[in-house]
Amino acid sequence: MEYKLPELDSGLYEEATRRLDNKTKPRGSLGYLEEIARRFVTITGNLEPELPLKKRVYVFAGDHGVVEEGVSTYPQEVTRQMIYNFLSGGAGINVIARAAGAEVFVVDVGVAGEVEAPGLVRRKVVSGTRNLAREPAMTREEAEAALKVGMELAEEAAREGAQLLIPGDMGIGNTTPSACLICHFLGEPPERIVGRGTGVDEEGLKRKIEVVRRALELHQPTDPLSALAAFGGAEIGAIAGLFLGGARNRIPVVMDGFISLAGFLVARALAPGLENYIFCGHVSAENGARPAFQKLGLRPILDLDMRLGEGTGAALASQIIETALRIYREMATFESAGVSKGREFAS
Numbered sequence: 001m002e003y004k005l006p007e008l009d010s011g012l013y014e015e016a017t018r019r020l021d022n023k024t025k026p027r028g029s030l031g032y033l034e035e036i037a038r039r040f041v042t043i044t045g046n047l048e049p050e051l052p053l054k055k056r057v058y059v060f061a062g063d064h065g066v067v068e069e070g071v072s073t074y075p076q077e078v079t080r081q082m083i084y085n086f087l088s089g090g091a092g093i094n095v096i097a098r099a100a101g102a103e104v105f106v107v108d109v110g111v112a113g114e115v116e117a118p119g120l121v122r123r124k125v126v127s128g129t130r131n132l133a134r135e136p137a138m139t140r141e142e143a144e145a146a147l148k149v150g151m152e153l154a155e156e157a158a159r160e161g162a163q164l165l166i167p168g169d170m171g172i173g174n175t176t177p178s179a180c181l182i183c184h185f186l187g188e189p190p191e192r193i194v195g196r197g198t199g200v201d202e203e204g205l206k207r208k209i210e211v212v213r214r215a216l217e218l219h220q221p222t223d224p225l226s227a228l229a230a231f232g233g234a235e236i237g238a239i240a241g242l243f244l245g246g247a248r249n250r251i252p253v254v255m256d257g258f259i260s261l262a263g264f265l266v267a268r269a270l271a272p273g274l275e276n277y278i279f280c281g282h283v284s285a286e287n288g289a290r291p292a293f294q295k296l297g298l299r300p301i302l303d304l305d306m307r308l309g310e311g312t313g314a315a316l317a318s319q320i321i322e323t324a325l326r327i328y329r330e331m332a333t334f335e336s337a338g339v340s341k342g343r344e345f346a347s
Ligand SMILES: O=C(O)c1ccc[n+]([C@@H]2O[C@H](COP(=O)([O-])O)[C@@H](O)[C@H]2O)c1
Pocket: 071, 072, 073, 074, 169, 170, 171, 172, 173, 174, 175, 176, 196, 197, 198, 199, 200, 256, 257, 258, 259, 260, 284, 285, 286, 306, 307, 308, 309, 310
């Protein structure tokens, strides 16, 4: 199964560059902000994006059978407890999303047990995954269903006029399947990628590396969907689906941290070239994020030692993306402001 991505028009990129070059500043002096604006215009196919941006955060929640191997410092019930926190507006992502003017949706895609709460988007495809160290975390059907949740929510967001999508995650234990997926897709050894997640000690880190090594040996998946099924989890599948659905609808998706990176890699394996349709919000402080970015040639917008997940790094970066677009839309040109052009315009 391969997902076809829409064509990108390099003419739009050139026209956006021309417009930026006419703003009252030495050419290129706003650095990466200019590249962000050009890329946004090219991805959306719209030379005049409307501001403020309509931004949506989807926090996908799921549980992981692998927690029985002692790979997290927190108990599994924190996943569910944090859902209530998200819904009452008190979590990190709620605060950052308010500052960024983004709407937050909380989606149960794989939490263990029944969860009912007003405002919760109920799209459960599995009631917690199985232990990836012993058996596939999900069936292929469950993996496909998780992917579909993200894709359908992206479609809905597109119909409702969203202009920027931010995938978030909540799931005790999910840095372990994420590390498995990153090792699998990038061919990196576990000791370079596995990190401390919520903060396991030295012994916990060794245990986690061993679990990932064992899982990679046990499963050896041969296609992207079986990799997602083997390692899990549902929230990672939904994140992958949001990336695919966003790209299909020409809505930029902003990658968050380590879990978001794992979801991106699943999606990119299904849709080669996906990196051209997304922004990397930040580089997570989790061990493997930086080497993975280097290998992929990805440039994060922010590098703030964050490792919370929930979409926090991406939501924060969305403010930089919005500011880049304001520059592109609102800055005066040399002509409109009556400012003399430099010699660089002669060429
Ligand atoms: O986003 C990140 O880079 C990140 C790095 C480490 C931990 N987390 C969050 O912490 C939880 C997973 O950590 P752990 O130790 O339980 O695997 C999960 O809810 C993630 O959102 C997130």
